Amino acid sequence: MLLLAAQSPHDAIPDVALGKRIFASQCAVCHGEGGTGGRGPALTHAKLAKAPDEESLRKAIAQGIPPEMPGAWQLSVREVASVAKYVQGLGTVLPEKLPGDARRGAQVFGAKGCGGCHLVDGVGTARGPELTAIGAKRNGAHLRTSVIAPASHLPEDYLMLEVTTAAGRTVRGVRAAEDPFSVQLRDAGGALHSFRKGELKQWRHLAGESSMPSFAKQLSAGELEDLVAYLAGLRGNQ
Ligand code: HEC
Ligand code: HEC
Incomplete structure (x- = not known):
C-alpha cells in the first residue's frame, strides 16, 4: 500500500538537493533538464494544472497521471517529498532588482x-x-x-495551432486544451473550436507565431x- 503521509519526523523533511538529483535521473528524460519541458510538460510554472498544491503534487509524482505520466513507485515517501519540493522551486522566481519604476x-x-x-x-x-x-x-x-x-518566448500553454479537417476547413488559433484524442482551439475572435484528432487531415504547431x-x-x-x-x-x- 502506498503511504503518502509522513511515517516519521525524518520522512517529513524534504531535501531539495536530493530532489534535484532524483529529478535529473528520473524525470528530466521527459520533463527536460530543469523542468523546461520535453515529452512531458514544462514544470516551471507557479501553478501546475494537475498538481496545484503540495499534496496533489506528491500524489502526481508517486502515483503518476494516467496514461502518459508514470508513477514513481520506486521512491520513498521522503524522496517523493524531496522531488516535490524541488519541482515547486522551479516555478518560483525570486524577486530581482530591476532598473524600472x-x-x-x-x-x-x-x-x-x-x-x-x-x-x-x-x-x-x-x-x-x-x-x-x-x-x-x-x-x-x-x-x-x-x-x-x-513570438520568441511563447509560453507552451499558448501554442498556436493550425488544423485542417477532413472536409478541408482550416482553423488557426491558440491551443485551449489538448489530450491524446482531441484538441481545442480558440481563434482570434475568441470562439472555441473542438476537434477529434482522428478526424483531422493535418495539424501543425505554428512555432514562432504569436497573437500578441x-x-x-x-x-x-x-x-x-x-x-x-x-x-x-x-x-x-x-
Ligand atoms: C515517461 C515520461 C515521464 C516521466 C519519466 C515523468 N513524467 Fe511527469 N509527466 C509526463 C507527462 C506526459 C505528463 C502530462 C500528463 C497529463 O497531463 O496527462 C506529466 C505530468 C507531470 C506533472 C503535472 C504537470 C502539470 O502541468 O500539471 C508533474 C508535476 C510531473 N509530471 C512531475 C514529474 C516528476 C517529478 C517526475 C520524476 C519523478 C516525472 N514527472 C516523470 C511524463 C513523464
Ligand atoms: C492582442 C492581445 C494582446 C495584447 C494587446 C497584449 N498581449 Fe501580452 N500576450 C498575449 C497572448 C495571446 C500571449 C500568449 C503568448 C503569445 O502568443 O505570445 C501574451 C503573452 C504575454 C506575456 C508572457 C506571458 C508568459 O506566461 O510568459 C507577457 C509578459 C505579456 N503578454 C505582457 C503584455 C503587456 C505588458 C502588454 C501591453 C504592452 C501586452 N501583453 C499586450 C496577447 C496580448
Missing part, C-alpha cells in the same frame, strides 16, 4: 491597452495568459522579451523598463 509601469500597462488581452487581479480581458502572478513565474529578461518579441503584437516600437527604453518592473512585481497575493 513599477508604479510608472502600471500606467504604461494601462495606456498601451495591455488589459485588453490580459487579466491582472480580476481586471482586464483573458485573451492572453493571466498576469496576476507573472512575476513569480518569469524573470525580468523573459518579461522584457515577451513584450518586445512575443510586438510593442518594441511603441515603448521608449524607459517605458519598457518601467513596464518590466511592474510585471515583475505582480506576484499574486504575496
Whole structure:
C-alpha cells in the first residue's frame, strides 16, 4: 500500500538537493533538464494544472497521471517529498532588482491597452495568459522579451495551432486544451473550436507565431523598463 503521509519526523523533511538529483535521473528524460519541458510538460510554472498544491503534487509524482505520466513507485515517501519540493522551486522566481519604476509601469500597462488581452487581479480581458502572478513565474529578461518579441518566448500553454479537417476547413488559433484524442482551439475572435484528432487531415504547431503584437516600437527604453518592473512585481497575493 502506498503511504503518502509522513511515517516519521525524518520522512517529513524534504531535501531539495536530493530532489534535484532524483529529478535529473528520473524525470528530466521527459520533463527536460530543469523542468523546461520535453515529452512531458514544462514544470516551471507557479501553478501546475494537475498538481496545484503540495499534496496533489506528491500524489502526481508517486502515483503518476494516467496514461502518459508514470508513477514513481520506486521512491520513498521522503524522496517523493524531496522531488516535490524541488519541482515547486522551479516555478518560483525570486524577486530581482530591476532598473524600472513599477508604479510608472502600471500606467504604461494601462495606456498601451495591455488589459485588453490580459487579466491582472480580476481586471482586464483573458485573451492572453493571466498576469496576476507573472512575476513569480518569469524573470525580468523573459518579461522584457515577451513584450518586445512575443513570438520568441511563447509560453507552451499558448501554442498556436493550425488544423485542417477532413472536409478541408482550416482553423488557426491558440491551443485551449489538448489530450491524446482531441484538441481545442480558440481563434482570434475568441470562439472555441473542438476537434477529434482522428478526424483531422493535418495539424501543425505554428512555432514562432504569436497573437500578441510586438510593442518594441511603441515603448521608449524607459517605458519598457518601467513596464518590466511592474510585471515583475505582480506576484499574486504575496
Ligand atoms: C515517461 C515520461 C515521464 C516521466 C519519466 C515523468 N513524467 Fe511527469 N509527466 C509526463 C507527462 C506526459 C505528463 C502530462 C500528463 C497529463 O497531463 O496527462 C506529466 C505530468 C507531470 C506533472 C503535472 C504537470 C502539470 O502541468 O500539471 C508533474 C508535476 C510531473 N509530471 C512531475 C514529474 C516528476 C517529478 C517526475 C520524476 C519523478 C516525472 N514527472 C516523470 C511524463 C513523464
Ligand atoms: C492582442 C492581445 C494582446 C495584447 C494587446 C497584449 N498581449 Fe501580452 N500576450 C498575449 C497572448 C495571446 C500571449 C500568449 C503568448 C503569445 O502568443 O505570445 C501574451 C503573452 C504575454 C506575456 C508572457 C506571458 C508568459 O506566461 O510568459 C507577457 C509578459 C505579456 N503578454 C505582457 C503584455 C503587456 C505588458 C502588454 C501591453 C504592452 C501586452 N501583453 C499586450 C496577447 C496580448
